[in-house]
Amino acid sequence: MKTKLSKSSEIDVVVIGAGAAGLSASSELIKKGRSVLCVEAMNRIGGRCFTNHDIFGSPFDVGAHWLHNYSGNHIVQYGLRKNKKFTIYKIKEDILVYDGKKKVSPKHLVETINNIKEFKEKLLERNIVLNKDKKSYRDDVPFINQIPKKLKDNKWFQTAHLTLGACLAGVDFDKYTIIDEKLNYEHLGENDGFVKEGYGTLLADLRKEVQVSLNTEVREIKWNGKGVVLETNQGTIKAKYCIVTVSIEILRLGKIKFIPSLPIEKYEAFDGITLGTYNHITLKLKKKFYENFEIQPDTYFFSKVEKNSIPPKGFFGSLRLHKSNLSYFDVGGQFAKDLEEEGHDASVDFVLNSLRSIFGSNFDQYFIKAHATSWGKNKYTMGSYSSARPGKSHLRNVLKLPVGDRIYFAGEATSTNYGTVHGADTSGKEVVNELLSALI
Ligand SMILES: Cc1cc2nc3c(=O)[nH]c(=O)nc-3n(C[C@H](O)[C@H](O)[C@H](O)COP(=O)(O)OP(=O)(O)OC[C@H]3O[C@@H](n4cnc5c(N)ncnc54)[C@H](O)[C@@H]3O)c2cc1C
CATH class of the missing domain: 3.90.660.10 (Polyamine Oxidase; Chain A, domain 2)
Known part of the structure; x- marks a missing residue:
């Protein structure tokens, strides 16, 4: 699951964030034969969907734990197929x-x-x-x-x-x-369901083929030349495209600087869709x-x-x-x-x-x-998950609009099942298909 950051050769796509959306985007890129580097600021994968085993000595989901939309949730289907490893049930x-x-x-x-x-x-x-x-x-x-x-x-x-x-x-x-x-x-x-081993464990198993460069915090995305150049705490990464999957609040607070700035409507959207607690x-x-x-x-x-x-x-x-x-x-x-x-x-x-x-x-x-x-x-x-501010619901669509044909956005806030793991996961897959279809 862990990988070392490769700075030398230019890759096709760098995916920022190894939560449900970033892992799913990376997995899809691997399937489509593209070179991908997934970078994650934390020292673990999963983002807001992570199972901790240390705090209570048993699986404890610190973030998501309900398998929402049970009958239509593709992660549930994956877990049910893996019934020797996972105990999944409707509540x-x-x-x-x-x-x-x-x-x-x-x-x-x-x-x-x-x-x-x-x-x-x-x-x-x-x-x-x-x-x-x-x-x-x-x-x-x-x-x-x-x-x-x-x-x-x-x-x-x-x-x-x-x-x-x-x-x-x-x-x-x-x-x-x-x-x-x-x-x-x-x-x-x-309906909703539970997985006894933890939603984070299930998600990590679903995306186990994805290599992630952990402890890699992206601070700047430059897109004034060809492709994208990312400045991170571990050095510079060059890629043709990037997929940003960080939470909406990280974007609103400008924790990742875009050079040049993004179009104004993107910042309006980052502000219009808030991250609830x-x-x-x-x-x-x-x-x-x-x-x-x-x-x-x-x-x-x-x-x-x-x-x-x-x-x-x-x-x-x-x-x-x-x-x-x-x-x-x-x-x-x-x-x-x-x-x-x-x-x-x-x-x-x-x-x-x-x-x-x-x-x-x-x-x-x-x-x-x-x-x-x-x-x-x-x-x-x-924060925890997104919600449109009253008067700003129309801005959710703007969140996922790509910029400069090379910066793409995914993550729970961009999804039609916002606030969920399977929604974030789907948004990762969808953004890859959008990116690849733009190349044809
Ligand atoms: C307490 C809680 C309970 C929840 N309950 C449920 C539930 O029961 N069922 C459900 O379906 N959903 C639930 N959710 C929502 C669900 O967890 C999220 O919608 C989903 O996990 C979000 O995935 P994501 O990939 O969009 O974002 P994230 O999981 O936030 O992934 C983004 C990743 O980007 C990384 N990152 C941030 N900044 C940088 C940077 N500068 N450089 C590199 N990496 C960076 C972050 O560390 C993170 O790992 C819950 C969330 C919380 C917090």
């Missing part, structure tokens, strides 16, 4: 809901979630109308402003908001627009906890978020994953950002305090270890 979706200390029927929360979804579907059915500028769309507004008061007044609204906004989109409803989905998202398949606060708990509270493997767990908690401060729990003793308490949106600022221990304390108030002050007897991710603080991702 049953058992739900456990607490209102304070009291276990309650999931009915009211599920109803509220479904009511928001139905309301959203109705909006999505409406024809989209262009604004006078002939670029942006009339209904491309914050979703929170469209939701009727009656729905917002429901006592489970903020819990549903946290589930469908902060955790699903990485932003709260005030920064979320359904026009992004209408214009840019394609529903590929139903979503983190796992994961606890390893004693078996006794799951037994005493009769918690089945892969149970989704909700604790009611108070109506006046704005942005919604709470978590989306996935308990006893894959029959292990790990439970994820995921946070998203502005609250996740705030917790990141407060630091690792504050994130863990938030979850522990919540669990003490639900399961009793002696909850700590079940506690073994905790870990909180902070993707917004990772200097090579700077």
Whole structure:
């Protein structure tokens, strides 16, 4: 998987980033007989899809862990074919809901979630109308402003908001627009699945033929002469083409400098599509906890978020994953950002305090270890997954437009399944086909 950086001979394509998109682009180039160099700033591959085995001594996905669009996800198909190596299954979706200390029927929360979804579907059915500028769309507004008061007044609204906004989109409803989905998202398949060995392990296996130059940070891309010249911390790389797969926030912050600058609309797009925040606060708990509270493997767990908690401060729990003793308490949106600022221990304390108030002050007897991710603080991702800012959904298409017939863009934000691993992976393959067809 690792390779040494070759600076001498000019290669066809240099791929920047070894996440799902970069690995898939590199793999496709290899298949098509092109010379390729994949460079990665971190000391590992996988980007936002990586399985760590050290923290808890068992597979722990620090980034992606749901196999979304299970029935239409080609990575699932790969894993199912490799059934001696991977245990892949569709999730049953058992739900456990607490209102304070009291276990309650999931009915009211599920109803509220479904009511928001139905309301959203109705909006999505409406024809989209262009604004006078002939670029942006009339209904491309914050979703929170469209939701009727009656729905917002429901006592489970903020819990549903946290589930469908902060955790699903990485932003709260005030920064979320359904026009992004209408214009840019394609529903590929139903349900979600899990892979016991970790999504990162599965992705690495799928792309095992790709050689990657690790610890290689690209700082500049010069495209004023022939081809591209990349300045990295390991020296200069020359290539005919490059494929940029770094996160949208890395591009927005100008962490890679383009010389000359890219056309202005590219920078508008980097700014218009934002990178939301979503983190796992994961606890390893004693078996006794799951037994005493009769918690089945892969149970989704909700604790009611108070109506006046704005942005919604709470978590989306996935308990006893894959029959292990790990439970994820995921946070998203502005609250996740705030917790990141407060630091690792504050994130863990938030979850522990919540669990003490639900399961009793002696909850700590079940506690073994905790870990909180902070993707917004990772200097090579700077966030979790993308979401169009209200009024800017039309700019997502601009993200993937190539520049100067030699700089191509891929990655989750450019995909019609944005926010997912299989979407990022597909974008890598597609960009190679676009690049190669432009050569004919
Ligand atoms: C906490 C979390 C949970 C998620 N949950 C799910 C889930 O359950 N299911 C799902 O399908 N998706 C999920 N996602 C989203 C999914 O992980 C991403 O959409 C996908 O992995 C992005 O892949 P990518 O290749 O586009 O980008 P990345 O994975 O970010 O890859 C880009 C790579 O570029 C590298 N890079 C950055 N700057 C430079 C530079 N200057 N030089 C060289 N290399 C550089 C980075 O280190 C990185 O490895 C989750 C994401 C997070 C953060």
